[in-house]
Amino acid sequence: MEQLARRIKIAGGDEPADLLLRGGRVVSVHTGTIMECEVALAGGEVAALGTGYAAHATVELNGAFLAPAFIDAHIHIESSMATPREFARAVVPRGTGTVVADPHEIANVQGAAGVRWMLEAARALPLSIAIMAPSCVPATHLETAGAALSPEDIAALLAEPGVLGLAEMMNFPGVIHRDPAVLAKLVAAGARPIDGHAPGLAGRELAAYAAAGIQTDHECTTLAEAEAKLALGLRVMIREGSSARNLAALVRGVTPANARRWLLCSDDRTPADLLHEGHVDHLLRRCVEEGLDPLLALQMATLNAAEHFGLADRGAIAPGRRADLVVLEDLVSFKVRQVYRAGRLVAEGGALLEEPAASPPPASAGLNLGALSATPFAIPDRGAARVRVIVAAGDQLLTEEAIETPRREGGFLVADRARDLLKLAVVERHRGTGNVGLGFIRGFGLARGALASTVAHDSHNLIILGASDRAMEVALAAMRELGGGKLVADESGVLAALPLPVGGLMSDAPIAETAAGLERLAAAARALGCALPEPFMTLSFMALPVIPKLKLTDKGLVDVEVFAVCELTPESH
């Protein structure tokens, strides 16, 4: 009531504004126009747009553009390996005011406690992190995740302040075939936002998915796919992330008549891409590069997301809305000069002005490996003539299956570096079950040593790839010591390591340090002979049993096409 009265007073000219932004070209995402006017603030809110206001403090914008702070409609912060604090440090100076985050990764590790940790860690940051309740934890029954989120857990999360709705429903087969547990999650979401994930879905399957009340999709790769989804009433998020980049294909479909139905999202951003390309500012640049009207692009990155998610207090520069504002040099480079958060200048010239509060302690330890045998990676030779081999292909999430004659040594099946047949292991790390899935993999080209990571979608068990059992054992021991993260080792010890102490996924180090650490890891892997451009990213998808064809989880090899665990030897299948 007090703030309401002050806002009215300031707007009416009966009291000076707390801050006046003068001389700017104000982007009206409501009308798709540029307004030359002042913006008068009352505390953390916009009081008025007009001219001739008095103020306690005035900032001259000298013709710069003033836009609403940007909204990323869908992101997994964990992909940046940054805690919310360090993520904010990276993206706020680039103009991001709000991200809608699906903490799917930490939820797979720590369950609802991990989601609550994200909520807690997001408090008091100069960035709004709105949380969507992860819909698919665990992702499958073919792996051991750290937790499960039941419909009841989801209902409890949805009742927490800061949780907006149900995050991307990846289990589209479950939706289409009306799996009761999946439907119960949709029902729990009620009238709240429900995000979708329907890569390539079309025809009757897409119709069934849309009929379930799913409201968005960010997996479109072609314009025809996007248009089919728009026609069914879905909002389409144009995704341009570090892995999947769909903007060029989709942005031509944005028209003034349908623009309100499009949003922008990054989905997954690596630390290096955040550092070097940026965040939503990068998406906006890309839109305009591809020929889109910058005002439509800005609508997508602000008002449209605010409207979809019911964030009525932001997404536009208008009286009563929160003063989350960004000062831009132009609408081509989208270079950010200043960022205001609730009326306070929080970033300038690419950096935060104040140190954000420390992150809370992690909800649980990064590793719970339990008791493992002394030779956990040994595969006894039971006489099988041939074995299945995962064939990784660079930056693809997809793998192929090869059938090869294994190399034998002392009664065991071992890696064969000459034929690039390395050994892959997935060690369950959440519950101490002692589960170790073992298999062979081709494509990494390691001549010696091992790579290990606790980032391994979606269950994020400990994945270790090695040119010898011994190197893998060294990596395992080193990871126990690291407590979660990524490392490269050889038989003599650790060559490079990046600790990710929060759930084995995130670090509270500045994102530039994380990026440098990742670069050191990649260099170490290259030095061992690995030819992949992003060995740890490729590695992180080798345990993802929802993307064909052959993957490995702690339960063993998974034939994704039949969605079942399979034997190492194809004969026994």
Added chain:
Amino acid sequence: MEQLARRIKIAGGDEPADLLLRGGRVVSVHTGTIMECEVALAGGEVAALGTGYAAHATVELNGAFLAPAFIDAHIHIESSMATPREFARAVVPRGTGTVVADPHEIANVQGAAGVRWMLEAARALPLSIAIMAPSCVPATHLETAGAALSPEDIAALLAEPGVLGLAEMMNFPGVIHRDPAVLAKLVAAGARPIDGHAPGLAGRELAAYAAAGIQTDHECTTLAEAEAKLALGLRVMIREGSSARNLAALVRGVTPANARRWLLCSDDRTPADLLHEGHVDHLLRRCVEEGLDPLLALQMATLNAAEHFGLADRGAIAPGRRADLVVLEDLVSFKVRQVYRAGRLVAEGGALLEEPAASPPPASAGLNLGALSATPFAIPDRGAARVRVIVAAGDQLLTEEAIETPRREGGFLVADRARDLLKLAVVERHRGTGNVGLGFIRGFGLARGALASTVAHDSHNLIILGASDRAMEVALAAMRELGGGKLVADESGVLAALPLPVGGLMSDAPIAETAAGLERLAAAARALGCALPEPFMTLSFMALPVIPKLKLTDKGLVDVEVFAVCELTPESH
């Protein structure tokens, strides 16, 4: 859950649709396009848009247009003198699926009980009547209304299902000057929709009003005014009612870039206009006549209103939304063939197919006049040389003030028919206070007899205009018998009468009968010499003390410009 599963099943083609609308040109308000596809229904909801669906029943649309049922963003149903039931009978066959109603009139008569009666009367109709809690009851302290709605009353109403938000905040001076009771009502509305009413407001006053969190305005009369409001983040409702008609002036401002910020509303519709012109269909016709793209017009009349009011279950033809649909011959005449309500055909060829349920009994009697003297309209002659006279001007709400020498007769001031100085009385009818405001009026031209009405904005006291005290006394007695409504009498008795038994405002008779009754009243008034085109409409505004210049309430003459009761004799002022 059951319905969700059926919707998915039908959309996926695993079960026949309950109803299939085939061969139509489906209006996508999401994308601003026409789609040639089938619409498959699951019970009351749309399951899918596609082709080749099987169904238990199929309707061939033969190229007709299929649009979402229309939404009137703001109306006072009482202006149509129809109960919700009879209002629905009039507007549903014209394609209206939802109206957002401000029951301001019945609230002034019966308070929260009147609003609850509207909610109750709206149940089980083939029309959604979403209620906004009236914000300004009573409208002023210069009159005795039937009730007052405090911020607490409003909070209680807002908690009722079917109440969406706070209705038009007419008290803009109260907002701008931060009247605590007014702000308390805004605070009570919280994040819900808050409609505005800011005729002609500009500059700092408009800024202050917008800063209060008011979200819409439907009082714009010029495009410049509308654009100023859009720039401040207000949504603008283009109003084309029976009194105020602003569509031609505003519709040129609708562009593809800003169209989402415009809505359509009728505000007030007379029975005759509903019958002969129509409702939202008329607004759509008018938009297209004025050159607007019909798809933008339809967006305004459907999706835009649904989004503003948070009615996520309607406003578009899309999976999961309620199947409120209208079959149109074309997008020029907007002639309605059929109307579906939650998947059921409810109107065809201009008429409802089923008799709607009876209205509940009124919340209270229409009249509580209390004890009045035998000569309640007598004005003793205290020797004043001159008196103030209200000068009515046809269809204007505005009046002027004249100063005249009164006619004297037997110690009293009486009407002077030769100079068109008639007598006007406002008799308090809600609380039995016995209050009678008396004055003189010019402009009606009655040679004899009297007009009486319980429709008199905003307090709806009993207003009686007469050429003689005696005729007014006859009218008063007749009104007691009628129990509320409108009538024309002369000294010998009633000449025409229209009962409005619900609060003295509404009738449960078909709207055609009400229109005919109004026509009989107008004819009777004309026969008495009245020259005004709509004598009862003009009469109903003579007690409205917020529109200049001189008005009459039960408390006496009101000088609107100083917003105070004034004496009949200008000398004593």
